Amino acid sequence: MAIRKLQLWLQLTRSHGIIRRYFVVNGFDGALTMLGLITGFYLSSQAVLEVVISACLGAAIALAISGVSSAYLSETAERRKALADLEEAMVADLSESAHANAARVIPLLIAIVNGAAPLLMSLIIISPLLLVQSGVEFSPDPLLIAITTAFVCIFGLGAFLGNIGGTSWWLSGIKTMAIALTTVVLILLIEQ
Template sequence: MGNSLKNLFRKVKVYLHITKASGIARRYFIMNGFDGAMTIFGIVLGSWMASVTKPEVILLAGFGACLAMGVSGFFGAFMAVKAERERHLKDMEEATKNRVDPIHYEAARFVVVYVALIDGLSPALTATISLAPFISASMKVISISSAYFISVPLSLAVLFLLGKYLGKVAKENGWLYGMVMVVVGALTALIIFLIQLFLGA
């Protein structure tokens, strides 16, 4: 079992090296993770200001939005990466007169699914973290008020961690990147609050 996993990870590493897809996967993870976190943050804040008292409503809206983002992200990335890999392979075939090493075809097939899964699942991952308090509220473990109070800072923490990771990737100040993400979240909260005032909700 241990050797099988080692061989699998080694093969994945080789595939990513051949296709140079690590950067693409990271980019999709950060972008769509950010989309998922911000979407749920907006849903939670909007629900709070609208005095939504049923956690099931928030969960349905949140997971529904994430499902839509996930499906869209998966198939969008799948088709885009597939097209890019096929074009790359055809260029290689022309350059080598159809003497392309079979591992390039294996790597291309793997990377298409790998990147698509990251694209599709990253919004659900970040969203689930922010929605976790409402899952607890729906099970009567905590109150809906507590769920709101926990979810908002949790969402900001997710944004901060995404920013910190982005800073690490860029080899820059991760704390600065994290704080920028938090500021974006705070501005979103302010805009939602202003909309509420404008609508008189």
């Protein structure tokens, strides 16, 4: 029953695309932020694992809170305006309607997705570091594994976009990897 209501509210508000965009945009932000942080720590060659993890978790939490709060505030305002416009056009009070319920619930759903995306990407990317901290041994440097994981996540987001847009998922993944590579190159240039 709750799933059907949610589907109805998503349909009424036409929010499927918004949710996808928020997931990709903020997932990309989280992945690039982690890539930048970890690359910087790797280049410093004096990175203490606990400091790297703390910095990455701090950034991930900040991105998540920013994503939830900014999306909730902006989407709530937009949904209230859309409901008020609809009430004005229909010359009716819709406060007990499916439209009103959607205006209350959809901003919360969008906010959760908006905040969860960078947090999820960040946790996936730093998972090799968390594993090392818990005692798992890696033969290559765990920072390099985390950097590689970031590239994989970024490629995955690009492939997802290509699939949604009906274009080559492979080419779209390569484009997002090029952005990630540009980020690393700029960090390398700054570190020189």
